[in-house]
Amino acid sequence: MDRKEYLKEPVNHIKINGTLTVDQLMQQFKNSGSLGAGRLSAACDIYEKMLREKDCTIFLALSGAVVPAGMRTLVTDLIRNHLVDVIVSTGACMVHDAIEAVGGHHYKGSWAVNDTELYKYHLFRIYDIFVPEEDYVRLDFKLSELYADIAKERNGESLASDEFTYELGKRLSDENSILRAAYEENVPIFLPSVRDSEFGFIHWLHASQKDQKSVLLLDAFKDVPTICGICARSPKNGMIVIGGGVPRNTIQSSALASKKGLDYAVVITLDRPETGGLSGSTLEETVSWGKMKGSADHVMIIGEALMVFPFLVASAIERLGKDFKRDSFLQREKCMGKGN
Amino acid sequence: MENNGEEKFCGNCDSHNCYDYPSKVFCSTRYWQNKSPIVDTLWRCEDYNKVSQECYCVREAKKKAAESAES
Numbered sequence: 051m052d053r054k055e056y057l058k059e060p061v062n063h064i065k066i067n068g069t070l071t072v073d074q075l076m077q078q079f080k081n082s083g084s085l086g087a088g089r090l091s092a093a094c095d096i097y098e099k100m101l102r103e104k105d106c107t108i109f110l111a112l113s114g115a116v117v118p119a120g121m122r123t124l125v126t127d128l129i130r131n132h133l134v135d136v137i138v139s140t141g142a143c144m145v146h147d148a149i150e151a152v153g154g155h156h157y158k159g160s161w162a163v164n165d166t167e168l169y170k171y172h173l174f175r176i177y178d179i180f181v182p183e184e185d186y187v188r189l190d191f192k193l194s195e196l197y198a199d200i201a202k203e204r205n206g207e208s209l210a211s212d213e214f215t216y217e218l219g220k221r222l223s224d225e226n227s228i229l230r231a232a233y234e235e236n237v238p239i240f241l242p243s244v245r246d247s248e249f250g251f252i253h254w255l256h257a258s259q260k261d262q263k264s265v266l267l268l269d270a271f272k273d274v275p276t277i278c279g280i281c282a283r284s285p286k287n288g289m290i291v292i293g294g295g296v297p298r299n300t301i302q303s304s305a306l307a308s309k310k311g312l313d314y315a316v317v318i319t320l321d322r323p324e325t326g327g328l329s330g331s332t333l334e335e336t337v338s339w340g341k342m343k344g345s346a347d348h349v350m351i352i353g354e355a356l357m358v359f360p361f362l363v364a365s366a367i368e369r370l371g372k373d374f375k376r377d378s379f380l381q382r383e384k385c386m387g388k389g390n
Numbered sequence: 391m392e393n394n395g396e397e398k399f400c401g402n403c404d405s406h407n408c409y410d411y412p413s414k415v416f417c418s419t420r421y422w423q424n425k426s427p428i429v430d431t432l433w434r435c436e437d438y439n440k441v442s443q444e445c446y447c448v449r450e451a452k453k454k455a456a457e458s459a460e461s
Contacts (some may be wrong), residue, residue: 169445183408187409
């Protein structure tokens with residue numbers, strides 16, 4: 051590359067006034083084009099492209115304290131407005147959603163506390179957020195009833211994780227619930243690590259009950275053809291990752307198994323690539339596996355999702371305008387009675 | 391927890407979890423036995439364990455019970 055090619059775009063300095071909208075600020079970030087601000091503005095451009103692209107299926111990977119930190123309604127609104135098509139989540143994220151759906155809460159707390167005292171008061175800590183034990187226990191009791199009800203209805207037939215979340219959503223009435231919104235809008239939620247959450251441990255309680263006649267059966271392998279089928283049928287595939295881990299890998303591996311490769315990717319994480327773990331692995335590394343196309347629009351934001359993701363969504367929505375109606379491939383397919 | 395090894399409360403057993411702090415607990419042993427699992431914290435539990443969990447629910451429940459008795 052010629053020397054002058056390195057010097058094409060000068061950094062334009064960020065100019066702030068008292069009336070900037072979120073997207074106007076994002077444009078200022080784009081003018082800078084540097085560091086975290088540059089990456090965030092690039093992420094916004096990519097998400098806008100995904101939304102405007104005809105027939106691009108948008109996968110959202112959720113991990114970490116998405117709901118406890120306050121992004122529950124944000125995710126629910128994305129589902130209700132068809133601004134995401136498929137969710138792949140840790141079991142824990144949906145447990146957190148279900149806790150609030152049955153009347154529990156997450157509380158503003160502090161990281162500088164006596165954790166032994168919290169233990170004695172039956173309070174759990176998620177960094178600077180507190181959850182009372184009883185909110186978990188009430189959910190456990192409710193879930194044990196729901197499990198029995200679902201199992202009775204299925205009459206010995208196992209469920210895939212997206213069927214499990216659909217059945218849970220059907221039985222929750224909270225309109226702010228991610229699970230409920232996904233059920234109503236027919237957006238699949240896959241939980242590839244469902245056992246590693248309260249959903250799994252409460253199954254033990256449910257299954258061990260004396261004279262239990264209907265034990266809920268989940269079959270993790272049933273997810274694979276469904277999610278790979280979505281990737282295979284979708285003309286284009288994009289992912290937005292909050293955190294990483296199993297949800298990110300599930301989306302990427304589905305893109306690989308369906309021989310498509312991702313067309314768009316935005317990853318928000320604080321993890322590092324040097325461990326060799328997936329959460330911090332670069333998207334260039336993802337290309338080497340064939341999970342993302344080399345030509346894909348992609349960016350990795352090193353940042354805390356609660357500070358980044360609401361900005362990203364607010365800016366993209368502002369760009370689209372209030373009259374924007376997304377033409378979602380999966381929703382259209384469902385309307386036509388196709389797909390799984 | 392100020393447990394002198396004599397008091398027998400549901401809040402001293404291995405399977406107690408808070409249900410309505412500090413007054414009610416969820417007993418998983420009773421749930422498994424198909425008995426009503428939500429019981430008073432100060433209810434005597436047959437699974438009393440002298441090496442109890444170190445929590446404040448029994449202390450708080452006793453304080454609350456004493457206040458109720460006074461009023």
